Each structure stands twice: as structure tokens, then as C-alpha cells.
Amino acid sequence: MRKLHYILFTILLLSIKGAVAQTALIQNIQARKILSLNGRWNYIVDPYENGYYDYRHEAFDQSASGTGGFYDDKKPKDKGELIEYDFDYSPTLNVPGDWNSQVEKLEMYEGTVWYRRKFKADVKAGKRYILYFGAVNYESHVYLNGKKLGTHKGGFNSFQFDVTGKLKDGENFVVVKADNSRKQDEIPTINTDWWNYGGITRDVFIAEVPDTYIADYKVQLAKGDAAHLEGYVQLDGKDLSQTVTLNIPEAGVKIKLKTDGNGRALINLPVKKLSYWSPENPKLYNVTLSSASDNVADRIGFRTIQVKGTDILLNGKSVFLRGISIHDENPLLKGRNRSTGDLKMLLTWAKEMNCNYVRLAHYQHNEEMLRLADEMGLMVWAEVPVYWTISWENAATYQNAENQLTGLITRDANRASIVVWSIGNETPVSEPRLKFMSSLASKARSLDNTRLVAAALEVHRKGNEAIVDDPLGEKLDLVSFNEYAGWYWGGDPSGITKYNFNIKYNKPVVITEFGGDALAGYHADANTRWSEEYQEALYKNQIAMLGKITALRGMTPWILADFRSPRRQHPVYQNFWNRKGLVSETGKKKLAFYVLKNFYDQVQLKYK
Numbered sequence: 001m002r003k004l005h006y007i008l009f010t011i012l013l014l015s016i017k018g019a020v021a022q023t024a025l026i027q028n029i030q031a032r033k034i035l036s037l038n039g040r041w042n043y044i045v046d047p048y049e050n051g052y053y054d055y056r057h058e059a060f061d062q063s064a065s066g067t068g069g070f071y072d073d074k075k076p077k078d079k080g081e082l083i084e085y086d087f088d089y090s091p092t093l094n095v096p097g098d099w100n101s102q103v104e105k106l107e108m109y110e111g112t113v114w115y116r117r118k119f120k121a122d123v124k125a126g127k128r129y130i131l132y133f134g135a136v137n138y139e140s141h142v143y144l145n146g147k148k149l150g151t152h153k154g155g156f157n158s159f160q161f162d163v164t165g166k167l168k169d170g171e172n173f174v175v176v177k178a179d180n181s182r183k184q185d186e187i188p189t190i191n192t193d194w195w196n197y198g199g200i201t202r203d204v205f206i207a208e209v210p211d212t213y214i215a216d217y218k219v220q221l222a223k224g225d226a227a228h229l230e231g232y233v234q235l236d237g238k239d240l241s242q243t244v245t246l247n248i249p250e251a252g253v254k255i256k257l258k259t260d261g262n263g264r265a266l267i268n269l270p271v272k273k274l275s276y277w278s279p280e281n282p283k284l285y286n287v288t289l290s291s292a293s294d295n296v297a298d299r300i301g302f303r304t305i306q307v308k309g310t311d312i313l314l315n316g317k318s319v320f321l322r323g324i325s326i327h328d329e330n331p332l333l334k335g336r337n338r339s340t341g342d343l344k345m346l347l348t349w350a351k352e353m354n355c356n357y358v359r360l361a362h363y364q365h366n367e368e369m370l371r372l373a374d375e376m377g378l379m380v381w382a383e384v385p386v387y388w389t390i391s392w393e394n395a396a397t398y399q400n401a402e403n404q405l406t407g408l409i410t411r412d413a414n415r416a417s418i419v420v421w422s423i424g425n426e427t428p429v430s431e432p433r434l435k436f437m438s439s440l441a442s443k444a445r446s447l448d449n450t451r452l453v454a455a456a457l458e459v460h461r462k463g464n465e466a467i468v469d470d471p472l473g474e475k476l477d478l479v480s481f482n483e484y485a486g487w488y489w490g491g492d493p494s495g496i497t498k499y500n501f502n503i504k505y506n507k508p509v510v511i512t513e514f515g516g517d518a519l520a521g522y523h524a525d526a527n528t529r530w531s532e533e534y535q536e537a538l539y540k541n542q543i544a545m546l547g548k549i550t551a552l553r554g555m556t557p558w559i560l561a562d563f564r565s566p567r568r569q570h571p572v573y574q575n576f577w578n579r580k581g582l583v584s585e586t587g588k589k590k591l592a593f594y595v596l597k598n599f600y601d602q603v604q605l606k607y608k
């Protein structure tokens with residue numbers, strides 16, 4: 001019998017080595033030999049965090065040795081234990097999967113849920129073992145066989161722990177304290193417009209790698225140079241000075257790289273004419289990296305993306321980004337996406353709309369989504385959840401944002417589909433915000449200078465003019481902003497074409513959001529809010545109004561599918577759904593879906 005309090009109290013008395021910090025993300029980790037821990041995990045709902053604090057609210061595992069968590073011990077029970085908690089007799093949740101959409105009483109739950117998974121491992125000498133989490137929202141404390149491994153903050157980015165020497169050959173158990181409480185100083189902050197899905201929402205597995213392994217690599221075309229491959233390979237382990245062979249057979253590339261004493265080698269080599277990746281030609285090459293002790297295979301596309309004046313150049317040719325915004329949610333499930341099927345459904349709807357581009361809002365999406373975008377030929381705007389009223393003057397908040405941006409770029413640097421790194425959305429103009437966001441923009445460029453850096457900027461209005469002079473625009477490659485003429489302001493859709501845009505910057509304009517709610521199946525005239533006809537008229541007039549912007553080079557209207565939000569409560573039309581989707585929560589395409597498709601068909605002809 002495992003008792004929460006007894007187990008933790010026992011831990012406290014044990015002098016166990018300090019918690020292991022997170023290890024740097026392993027590139028393409030799912031390509032390794034992995035033991036999946038997906039499936040049913042026992043769970044205990046713990047709103048008062050009894051599993052973490054004693055009755056004096058002293059944290060069990062803040063002791064000097066950093067202990068904590070669960071100790072699977074059958075020792076006789078001491079008198080202090082609680083007998084109210086017992087994993088063996090607790091219910092189960094599916095992992096991956098948020099708890100809100102799996103358990104009705106947890107639909108709006110915000111707080112701690114403890115998860116436990118028992119599993120068998122086959123541990124070999126000379127190998128290293130990495131415990132990997134695709135995402136846990138929001139703060140997680142992770143324990144293996146009763147020893148604390150460490151913690152993670154951030155609800156959407158992957159993280160991992162090196163558990164070599166802690167993973168047992170045979171029976172093991174992993175415990176996760178997942179807490180989705182919203183807090184002002186976090187990233188995102190306390191207010192958002194999406195459902196606060198909590199829990200282990202993406203894959204969990206253990207990867208086996210050699211003692212010295214290929215930890216990271218980047219192989220992309222150099223900034224604006226279609227004839228040069230640039231990047232690096234990074235080893236981790238004891239034997240760091242090795243020869244690593246980079247092999248791209250179909251591109252006629254086979255080169256030996258010598259890693260230095262830190263295990264790093266730079267890639268910089270001329271390459272003959274490649275078949276460049278594009279939405280029309282989503283060409284991916286088989287790429288392998290082999291060292292003395294390791295090898296890893298990937299499928300990578302090669303393309304250039306640049307801005308020139310008010311044009312966006314993909315492989316040197318001006319392109320219009322025919323996009324749509326997407327949340328990481330399956331509307332049919334009412335929950336976070338869980339599998340390739342969910343992800344493919346969303347991207348297929350985008351392709352049916354004749355999109356060549358998607359905005360994966362407002363946070364890092366599943367890595368599989370980016371691999372599908374590579375294969376299906378969709379360019380991507382990837383984003384960190386620096387959203388709305390962040391604590392701009394809090395150093396820990398900035399570090400958190402920078403950590404999430406680093407995770408976003410490090411994990412997906414080899415995905416040709418990603419053309420934009422977005423550092424945030426609709427953040428109110430102020431000096432502290434400008435400082436915070438300017439630092440993030442610099443950080444993005446220092447990590448990857450081959451892609452564009454952007455954010456959804458602020459817009460203000462004066463009479464019939466929408467003015468875009470957000471000082472952050474100076475630091476970015478695109479002028480991107482959200483505007484809701486015809487919904488939040490400007491009267492009925494029929495009147496919005498009178499508005500003009502006064503844009504301070506001579507850069508490509510990509511509208512990151514416009515739209516309005518429509519309840520699928522509710523039909524009325526074009527001036528009746530919530531009807532499909534109103535949304536249809538709004539899209540038609542938005543397209544006419546935005547067409548006046550000569551530097552317009554793309555858009556990602558808000559949003560592909562209806563999505564859940566605690567803010568959206570109209571009892572007839574919303575019922576906790578934001579209805580700006582062009583597809584309903586039953587997969588029905590609304591009238592406006594076809595307005596956008598028709599516009600994209602025309603634009604495609606113009607940009608042939």
C-alpha cells in the first residue's frame with residue numbers, strides 16, 4: 001500500500017542525492033530506441049497539495065538534499081501516515097491527454113493532480129536513459145522510484161531528465177505532480193482566451209542512447225544562401241572528440257566533421273542545386289549523422305526565407321501567405337490534440353481551404369504537427385505564449401519566456417515548414433514591454449538567423465484610420481497585427497470597408513487575426529450577429545478592406561476551428577466555445593470557410 005503522506009515523510013528522512021536538473025533537449029529524440037510510457041496512469045486529485053506540503057504548509061521535498069516525491073516501500077506503516085491516498089486503488093487517466101476532457105468533475109479544475117505509472121525497463125551497461133515529456137501543463141515535479149528528478153515550468157514545451165543510474169533493470173515507477181494553476185508572473189500570465197487544459201498532454205517515453213551520443217544538430221540552408229548548408233552537430237557524453245559523418249545521399253553530400261573538445265563541430269559546406277522545399281514541392285531529404293558510437297536519421301527540407309522591401313521571398317520568389325490560425329485542440333474531442341490523427345485532421349482542413357501557411361497559436365505545438373507541416377507543404381508561424389499582460393519587469397518571468405523561446409527554436413530548428421518565430425501576441429505597449437520583447441527578438445535571432453522574427457503588434461484607431469506604429473515593429477521582420485473590424489469595433493460588416501490602415505513600417509504586412517463568431521447552422525441576414533451569414537459578410541468585407549494595403553503579403557484569420565474558452569459564455573451562441581472558427585466543433589464548414597477558400601484560389605493565381 002502506497003500512502004501519499006507516509007511515502008513523502010519517509011522520503012524526507014532519506015539522505016538522497018540532490019534532484020537531477022533537466023538535460024538539454026535531444027534533437028529528434030523520438031527517432032531513438034524508445035520505451036513509450038503512454039497509456040493509463042493512476043491519478044490522485046490534490047487541490048490542497050497534501051502530497052507536497054505538510055499541515056504546516058512546509059514542503060516535504062525542500063530539504064537540503066532536494067528530496068521529495070514517492071518512495072515505493074512496503075515498510076510497516078508509521079503512526080503519522082495518512083491513509084486517505086492510495087495510487088493502487090486510484091482511477092486512471094489516459095496519457096497523453098488533458099484531465100479536463102477526460103473526467104467531467106475536472107472540466108474546470110485548476111490545481112494539482114498526481115500521476116503514477118509503473119513500468120518495466122530493460123537497462124543495459126554502456127547506455128544512457130532519458131525520461132522525456134512532450135508537454136505537461138503547467139508546472140511539473142517529476143520523481144522516479146521515489147527520488148526527485150526535478151521540475152519544469154511551461155505548459156507547451158518538451159523537457160527531459162537523464163535517468164541513467166536511477167532507472168532500474170526491471171520494475172520502476174514514475175510520479176508526476178502536474179499543476180495547471182494560473183499565476184500572474186508566469187508565461188502565459190493569468191488571463192488568456194483558451195481553456196486551461198491541465199496534465200500530461202503529450203507523449204512520455206524513455207529513450208536509450210549510447211554513452212556518448214549525438215545530442216543536437218542543425219542542418220539548414222544558410223541565411224539567404226541557397227547554395228550553402230550551415231549548422232552544427234553537438235555530442236554529449238565522455239568521448240567528445242569524434243569524427244561525425246553527415247550524409248545526405250540524394251543531395252550528393254557526405255562529409256566528415258571533427259568535433260572539438262566540447263563535442264561540437266560546425267557545418268558549412270557548398271551544396272549543389274537542391275530541390276528546394278515549398279508548399280508546392282514539400283521535398284524532404286533523408287539525412288543521417290553517424291559518430292563512432294551513435295547514429296541518427298532525420299528527414300529535412302531545405303529552403304530560404306527572407307524579406308525584401310515589402311515582399312516575403314521563399315526560395316527567392318515573392319509569396320503570399322494564405323494562412324489560418326490554429327489552436328492545439330481537437331474540437332471534436334473538446335480537448336488537447338493527442339495523436340497524429342488529430343493533428344492531420346486540422347492540417348487537412350487547412351489544405352482544403354487552399355492554405356499554404358498556418359499560424360500555430362499561441363504556444364509551441366506538438367513536434368509531430370511540424371513534421372506533418374513539412375510533409376504536407378504548409379509554412380508555419382510558431383509562437384511562444386507571451387500573451388497579453390505579462391509581468392514585464394519580473395526577471396524570472398523574462399527568463400521563463402526566454403527558456404520557452406529557446407525550447408521552441410532548439411526543438412524545431414530543422415523543420416523547413418517553420419518560417420516565422422513569433423515572440424508574442426497582443427502585448428500592450430509600454431517601455432518595460434518593449435525592453436522585454438526586444439530582448440526576446442534578439443535571443444531568437446541569436447539562436448537562428450535563418451528565419452523571420454515577428455509578433456502580433458498593437459493597433460489603435462483614430463476616426464476611420466487604423467494606425468500601426470507599435471515601437472516593437474522596429475525590431476521585427478514583418479508588420480503583423482490583429483484587427484477585429486466588424487466584430488469588436490466598426491459596426492456591421494457592410495460598413496468596414498471605409499477603414500484605412502496607416503502603417504509606420506515599410507515591411508511585409510501579414511494580418512495575424514481578424515474574424516467573428518458564428519454558431520454553425522444558425523442562419524439569418526448578414527447584419528444578424530452570431531449567424532453564419534454575418535461571419536460570411538465579415539470575411540468578404542475584411543478581404544476588401546485589407547486589399548487596400550499594398551504591402552499585404554499574408555493573413556491568418558482567427559481561427560480554423562471553434563475552440564473552448566472560459567471567457568466565451570453566451571448561453572445561446574457560445575456555451576464556453578469561442579465561435580470564430582470556420583469549422584464547427586462537429587467538423588461542419590461554415591459559409592465563411594468558402595469565402596476564404598475562394599480568396600485564396602484567386603491569390604494563388606496572382607502569385608503563380
Ligand code: GCU
Pocket residue numbers: 193362425426482513558578580
Ligand atoms: C485576440 C487573441 C485571441 C483571441 C481572439 C478573440 O486577438 O489573440 O487569442 O481568441 O482575440 O477575441 O477571439
